[in-house]
Amino acid sequence: MIEGTHFVFGAFIILGSIIIGVLLATRNGKLHPKIRRIPALDSIEEAVGRATEMGRPVHYSPGYGDITTSTAPQTFASFDVLNHVVALTARYNTQLIVTCKSPQSFPIIQELVREAYLVAGKPDMFREDTVRFISEAQFAWAAGVLGIFTREQVAANIMLGYFMAESLLFAEGGAQVGAIQVAGTGNLAQTAFFVAACDYTLIGEELYAGGAYLSQDASKVGNLAGQDIVKMITIAFIVLGTLLAT
Incomplete structure (x- = not known):
């Protein structure tokens, strides 16, 4: 592995796993994410x-x-x-x-x-x-x-x-x-x-979000919810990193 890419690769695996996990949980009926009205x-x-x-x-x-x-x-x-x-x-x-x-x-x-x-x-x-x-x-x-x-x-x-x-x-x-x-x-x-x-x-x-919103397909809704969770985690790390750097 190229030096300096370990963190990026690890983040990719973790965040990708979160999206897949939420998608599967939604498809299996264990999670019921709601999409706001558009x-x-x-x-x-x-x-x-x-x-x-x-x-x-x-x-x-x-x-x-x-x-x-x-x-x-x-x-x-x-x-x-x-x-x-x-x-x-x-x-x-x-x-x-x-x-x-x-x-x-x-x-x-x-x-x-x-x-x-x-x-x-x-x-x-x-x-x-x-x-x-x-x-x-x-x-x-x-x-x-x-x-x-x-x-x-x-x-x-x-x-x-x-x-x-x-x-x-x-x-x-x-x-x-x-x-x-x-x-x-x-x-x-x-x-x-x-x-x-x-x-x-x-x-x-x-x-x-259009396809998931209109079809309410569990896989699409789960994928959308997983991406939102990843975005929130990413924002939290950016804020934390900024605070630690200052």
């Missing part, structure tokens, strides 16, 4: 319901990110929420439009949506134009999405994932067609635009 995620059903009442489609965007770069965690977190949105649109017989920028994500999203409709007992609701690859170029993709807003007159606009300069374009475009908007990104530089222009916004790590 209004932005609760509002998704309201958004889909409004689109149903108006007879207009729901738009979903997993953002600028893809599955092969540092943006992948936000993209996969968005996939978890997308699965929930597909189930809601299947329940209410509401048209769903998913726009995609990443060619790597496109086939995954297609299969995710197709499978979700199949599980919901509505395989016929999946059409070839349900998931639409627009462009890999940032602003060509943004222009294509804005065109869909206008032509399709979407009533709900859900944007969750990694977003960059297109965030305000999408938010203002959705507002212009009167869509109820739910947004969230781990890119804090863009969060302010979502807060200003959208009806509901996920702040920071709330995006990563």
